[in-house]
Amino acid sequence: MRYGIGFKLGLLLATFGIVAMSIVGYYSYASSRAMLLSAAQRDLLTATQVLGRNFQSSIDEISGDTLLLAKLSTTSAAASFPMGVTADRDKELLADTFAAMLAVNPQYFQIRLIGAGAHGLELVRVDRAGDQLVRVQVADLQEKAHYPYVFSTLQLGRGQVYLSDITINHEEGAHSGLHKPTVRVATPVMAQDGKVLGLIVINLDLNGLFDRLKSDLPNAYQLYLSNHWGDYLIHPNPAQAFGFEQGRRVFIQEFFEPVTALISGKSGSVVTNVEVEQQANHGLVAAFVRLPFAGSIDQRFVILGLSQPLENVVREAKKLGWTTIQMIVVLGVLAVLLAALVSRVVTGSLRSMVHAVGLFSKEQVVSELSSARKDEIGLLARSLNDMQVTIVANLRELNESRQALKHLAQHDSLTGLPNRALFDDRLQQAVSQARRDQTRMALLFVDLDEFKAINDTYGHHVGDLLLMAAAQRMEDCVRNVDTVGRLGGDEFVVLLTHVEEEQDALVVAEKICKTLNQPFELDGRHIHISASIGAAIYPEHGSDELTLARSADAAMYLSKEEGGNRVRLFEGKK
Amino acid sequence: MIRRLLTCLIVSLTLSLPSQAVETLRVLTWPGYADSDLVKAFEKKFDVRVEVSYISSDEVLRQKISANHGDDFDVFAANTAELQHYLDEKLIVPLRLANIPNTANQLPRFRNAKNIPGITQLGEVYAVPYTYSEMGLIFDRKQFKEAPTSIAVMWDPKYQGRVLAFNDSSHNFSIASLALGGKPFRIEDKNVKSVVDHLIALRRNVLTFYTLPEESVELFRTQTAALLFANYGRQQLKLLQDAGADVGYVIPQEGALAWLDCWAITRGVKNKNLAERWINYMLDITVSRELTRRQGLSNTIEADTATRETDKIIWLEPVEDDKRRAALWARIISGDLPGRF
Numbered sequence: 050m051r052y053g054i055g056f057k058l059g060l061l062l063a064t065f066g067i068v069a070m071s072i073v074g075y076y077s078y079a080s081s082r083a084m085l086l087s088a089a090q091r092d093l094l095t096a097t098q099v100l101g102r103n104f105q106s107s108i109d110e111i112s113g114d115t116l117l118l119a120k121l122s123t124t125s126a127a128a129s130f131p132m133g134v135t136a137d138r139d140k141e142l143l144a145d146t147f148a149a150m151l152a153v154n155p156q157y158f159q160i161r162l163i164g165a166g167a168h169g170l171e172l173v174r175v176d177r178a179g180d181q182l183v184r185v186q187v188a189d190l191q192e193k194a195h196y197p198y199v200f201s202t203l204q205l206g207r208g209q210v211y212l213s214d215i216t217i218n219h220e221e222g223a224h225s226g227l228h229k230p231t232v233r234v235a236t237p238v239m240a241q242d243g244k245v246l247g248l249i250v251i252n253l254d255l256n257g258l259f260d261r262l263k264s265d266l267p268n269a270y271q272l273y274l275s276n277h278w279g280d281y282l283i284h285p286n287p288a289q290a291f292g293f294e295q296g297r298r299v300f301i302q303e304f305f306e307p308v309t310a311l312i313s314g315k316s317g318s319v320v321t322n323v324e325v326e327q328q329a330n331h332g333l334v335a336a337f338v339r340l341p342f343a344g345s346i347d348q349r350f351v352i353l354g355l356s357q358p359l360e361n362v363v364r365e366a367k368k369l370g371w372t373t374i375q376m377i378v379v380l381g382v383l384a385v386l387l388a389a390l391v392s393r394v395v396t397g398s399l400r401s402m403v404h405a406v407g408l409f410s411k412e413q414v415v416s417e418l419s420s421a422r423k424d425e426i427g428l429l430a431r432s433l434n435d436m437q438v439t440i441v442a443n444l445r446e447l448n449e450s451r452q453a454l455k456h457l458a459q460h461d462s463l464t465g466l467p468n469r470a471l472f473d474d475r476l477q478q479a480v481s482q483a484r485r486d487q488t489r490m491a492l493l494f495v496d497l498d499e500f501k502a503i504n505d506t507y508g509h510h511v512g513d514l515l516l517m518a519a520a521q522r523m524e525d526c527v528r529n530v531d532t533v534g535r536l537g538g539d540e541f542v543v544l545l546t547h548v549e550e551e552q553d554a555l556v557v558a559e560k561i562c563k564t565l566n567q568p569f570e571l572d573g574r575h576i577h578i579s580a581s582i583g584a585a586i587y588p589e590h591g592s593d594e595l596t597l598a599r600s601a602d603a604a605m606y607l608s609k610e611e612g613g614n615r616v617r618l619f620e621g622k623k
Numbered sequence: 624m625i626r627r628l629l630t631c632l633i634v635s636l637t638l639s640l641p642s643q644a645v646e647t648l649r650v651l652t653w654p655g656y657a658d659s660d661l662v663k664a665f666e667k668k669f670d671v672r673v674e675v676s677y678i679s680s681d682e683v684l685r686q687k688i689s690a691n692h693g694d695d696f697d698v699f700a701a702n703t704a705e706l707q708h709y710l711d712e713k714l715i716v717p718l719r720l721a722n723i724p725n726t727a728n729q730l731p732r733f734r735n736a737k738n739i740p741g742i743t744q745l746g747e748v749y750a751v752p753y754t755y756s757e758m759g760l761i762f763d764r765k766q767f768k769e770a771p772t773s774i775a776v777m778w779d780p781k782y783q784g785r786v787l788a789f790n791d792s793s794h795n796f797s798i799a800s801l802a803l804g805g806k807p808f809r810i811e812d813k814n815v816k817s818v819v820d821h822l823i824a825l826r827r828n829v830l831t832f833y834t835l836p837e838e839s840v841e842l843f844r845t846q847t848a849a850l851l852f853a854n855y856g857r858q859q860l861k862l863l864q865d866a867g868a869d870v871g872y873v874i875p876q877e878g879a880l881a882w883l884d885c886w887a888i889t890r891g892v893k894n895k896n897l898a899e900r901w902i903n904y905m906l907d908i909t910v911s912r913e914l915t916r917r918q919g920l921s922n923t924i925e926a927d928t929a930t931r932e933t934d935k936i937i938w939l940e941p942v943e944d945d946k947r948r949a950a951l952w953a954r955i956i957s958g959d960l961p962g963r964f
Contacts, residue, residue, distance in 0.1 A: 168827045169958070191958030195831050200784070200846070221957035278837055293835055297679055 055392035062391065066384035067377060074373035082366035086334060089362040090320035093336035096266055097355045098318070101340045103262050104353065108234070111251055112210040114150060115236040118160070118249045121146065127172055128164060128238050128246035140173050144184045147175040151182050156261065158226030159252035162238070165203055165245050169194030172247065176224030185222065202235040202248040211235045212343055215255055215274070215282045215351070217291055230255040230282060230291070259283060269361050273337070273354035275301040279312055301352060311339040311352050322359060332359040398426045402433055409437055413444070461535040463513055464520035472534030472542055476594045479546050483587050491554035492597050493543040494583040494605035495523065495561060498613035500539035503576060514571045515578065522564045526557060551586050551618065558582045558616040566614060579614030581605055590619040646671040648897050651678060651687055651699035653884070655918045665904050671897060681705050688714055694891030698898040702882045704939035706741040706750055715887040717747035722899040725906035726751055732936065733923045740940045742885055750885035751902050754920045756856035757881035757936050758794065759874045761863060766849040767871070774802050774875040776850060783828050785849040787842055790832035792952030793942055794854065794880055795822060801877045808940040819964050822955050832956060840866050857927070858919045878935035
């Protein structure tokens, strides 16, 4: 009974409930996670595009500044005659202009006017050095012709702007930009006749610019920037940026594979997520765009990207997942309880039926089962009730017929007296009783005289009536405890238990003899008969039923020999 | 409980027996030097296991070998300029060349160990050359009627603004000293000023100083450069040729600087015979040929068609004062005027 039907049913119900909820929960978790992921990718891509546009418009502003400076008459004057006496005043004026511009543009490291001749000697240079703006002294000015931003800019036409690759600025000098990622924005300075006199260069603080651009974005967003080969220029981990400076290349496309499509120009933007294996939700969602990043003539570009920890993105989904798990646990408990209840309702009825059937089969007690239910269980209970009632009725009938059969087997059908079989049984019991109690008992053999003649004279019908009446008279003569039996024909026996004296038995025998000798009114006729009675006493005339019967029989024959209508006590053994 | 523990112990011991029985060689090397198929062939041939670890820079190599006094690895590859460090620190042990018979097949310039700096000490050989790359000159055949012969061509005003030099303090000081007829790696204090001046002259003659090989290709293409100091050697030549440039390659008469990676055995070697067998295997003609085929690097067994036996190759050595060279170079490339030094 340990794993009974109730337990199994409950288990099945609970398992089904929990499995169903788990599947629904898992799918809702997975789909909401995917939805959040794609939403985050969209957001990131939008943010990256906005950031890119802002970056480009910042670059455009700086280009505007260089063009403005290049157009100033003092600029061309200072560049035309770098060694002239008047040039000093122009340079001074220009240095003040540079300083003013640096003051309002904190992301500018340095503004310079570089001459086209003398190996690109700087003519005016103002550096940012911490909070200070420093005009570099003439003796400290340097030759820059070997830098691409110089020789490339000098090849440009009027109004064109050069944008350098993003590099670490290792140019020595007193400025904040030393060993910092820098973009140089430059434009040529031209004389009226189109002769290139020099160039204006603004050094831009790349990290400062991006810090400013990124300030509107959520803190969790991380910024990536790479050059057109994929070398990281900005990376959340600064050690990964400018790897080529240390002689090792760290490529963006090695970590974010889809970026390859941007580098090859196959697409303009990509979104991706990098999931760390075996650690669900530890990874990144990222979006990248390819930004044109070049001056007026060439086709270079940079890759700009933003990433967000996957954990932040799927936090909501994770929360949902947790809620689902909690719901599953709670509903699981409820399912178990419900299952227990259901199984109790079902098996409770079954149990009471089992109890009723057990009780019925053991003690034949009919217990009324609750049959009020309309379902199969109620039907079963009703059937069981009906079955019990039917069985009980059948049993009673059976019992009655058995009783009747038994009676029939042990009694004379005519007189209703015990027949030989029952009488023998009673005699045996009486002898045993007397032997045990050491008392006397008597056995009388009664034989109606000339009964055959009556049968012949009046017919069997009257003979039968006579036998019935005789039996009734004999019964009236004895005590309740005594037995009168019919052995067959006109032979009767009487068993008298607890006889004190022989005389007592003989008195009863005489009484029987006399009463039988009285006339019978049968079928309108007076019939007269007599009886021969032999008596035997236990233990005097037989210590067992057989001897006793023989003695009584012998005494009865003696009585018959002597003419009948008398009582004779056995005398053979005295 | 104790019985279970004992069972576990016995089982694990039994399982570990075969792996302990197999000899393991621990190799520390650069990517591309010991590809897995070549390693497997060695493992099969000598019925051993080879554990290959990779390094990406000289600094990392120093760290890995110095940790535990060289006990973590059996054999490694380092260049001649770096080997002096391992000799000084006594982290490497002498080799028995008799156990490395393939050294006899090496090109003549590698056979005499005394000619190669940094691999011998007190008559003992500590390293065997494996691969090298020399820094020759790449020139545009259209702009040069004849191939340049001297390194002085980099200073030739005829090519002013069309020379591409490499942005590296150590090498530039070495070639400037060579161009002045001095020693490349041992610049005496009295000569420093003239070398600096010569480097300023170089600065004034070049178009620019490049850093990345791709950068050099781009500059060569867009700025019509005539001459290029090939810091990346023949790999860089191939890169340019692939980009469609009609270029030649030459080793100047003053000699070309070259790094030379050599195999050496640590003082912590477990089985020196096996480590020597590894070195011998690396010098096998088929293995060395594969290195050249796969990596484009020169091997020490077969001469490159472009390199002549007479070409002067100057194996890199530690320089007199790399910090001073770096500090001076930073100012030179920044454009400081000659008067400021």
